[in-house]
Amino acid sequence: MKPALVIIAGPTAVGKSDLAVEFSREFGGEVISADSMQVYRMLDIGSAKITEEEMHGVPHHLLSVLDPKEPFNVAVFQRLAKKALAGIYERGHIPVICGGTGFYIQSVLYDIDFTENPADLSIRERLMKLAEEEGPEAIRALLLEKDPESAALIAAGNLKRMIRALEYQEMTGEPISVHNARERAKESPYRPHYYVLTMDRERLYERIGLRVERMMDQGLLEETKRLLDYGCTRDMTSMQGLGYKQLAAYFSGECSLSEAVENIKKETRHFAKRQLTWFRREKNVRWIDVEKEHAIDVLRTWNQS
Numbered sequence: 001m002k003p004a005l006v007i008i009a010g011p012t013a014v015g016k017s018d019l020a021v022e023f024s025r026e027f028g029g030e031v032i033s034a035d036s037m038q039v040y041r042m043l044d045i046g047s048a049k050i051t052e053e054e055m056h057g058v059p060h061h062l063l064s065v066l067d068p069k070e071p072f073n074v075a076v077f078q079r080l081a082k083k084a085l086a087g088i089y090e091r092g093h094i095p096v097i098c099g100g101t102g103f104y105i106q107s108v109l110y111d112i113d114f115t116e117n118p119a120d121l122s123i124r125e126r127l128m129k130l131a132e133e134e135g136p137e138a139i140r141a142l143l144l145e146k147d148p149e150s151a152a153l154i155a156a157g158n159l160k161r162m163i164r165a166l167e168y169q170e171m172t173g174e175p176i177s178v179h180n181a182r183e184r185a186k187e188s189p190y191r192p193h194y195y196v197l198t199m200d201r202e203r204l205y206e207r208i209g210l211r212v213e214r215m216m217d218q219g220l221l222e223e224t225k226r227l228l229d230y231g232c233t234r235d236m237t238s239m240q241g242l243g244y245k246q247l248a249a250y251f252s253g254e255c256s257l258s259e260a261v262e263n264i265k266k267e268t269r270h271f272a273k274r275q276l277t278w279f280r281r282e283k284n285v286r287w288i289d290v291e292k293e294h295a296i297d298v299l300r301t302w303n304q305s
Helices: 016-027 074-090 102-109 121-134 136-146 148-153 159-172 176-184 201-218 220-230 244-251 257-280 295-299
Strands: 004-009 029-033 094-099 191-198 285-289
Touching: 004 016, 004 102, 016 029, 016 094, 016 295, 029 074, 074 094, 074 102, 094 102, 102 176, 102 257, 121 136, 121 159, 136 148, 136 159, 148 176, 148 257, 159 176, 191 295, 201 220, 201 257, 220 244, 244 257, 285 295
Parallel strands: 004 094, 004 191, 029 094, 191 285
Antiparallel strands: none
């Protein structure tokens, strides 16, 4: 029988981390974070990283394992996650992948082969030059024309991913969304139990707003300043995270603090919308409306299917 793999996913601020801990305490699980920012040291408040106290003794993996100056991408995540999975299975425990980065989850679930994705620096340099001369909007317009499905899933400000998608299409002659769909159609090497948490959209947006305000009260501004003082620059992966990116703009004098905070809320709402769009494309997923169902009761039936 294939090894079991529990996945708890969903948009930001919906309550994934607490549920992963509750499930793991009851069933002997260990949590693997599928988050592109929690992997970094020093990014605690803005990434909503779970605290030692909140873990309640449940082992967590891929938290605070990289320096904020190091690059991080889905291929690195996959390598680290598969190493963590091997250890969890050896200990006879249940791995619980928890997070909102759908492509990261997908990379492990379907064991996506990233060696198939070629790179051509000449194409990348040409697209970078276009972005410098005409702005990221020109890149987004190209992507909307050539691969609207990818354009819908990639944040308008994520220049690196937009260029990568265009680069892949020019190199291979097919949209990267087609490649990703083909990889997603592969049979998983695991026996997945995939849950996606959701709630009323307006209620979720309200929670996002309150969370951003709480992060500011907890010292997100100071945390961002420490990262900048440490030598992190705005082009680094770590500084592309929601909160850090907007507050870095404030420190550079591009906006007021109140404008930066409103931008964090707005961009986080947009991010949550894209997350939900991504998860709706996944197959064999059990959706849980956390306002209508007791999520842990649903998860208690995880091994009955």
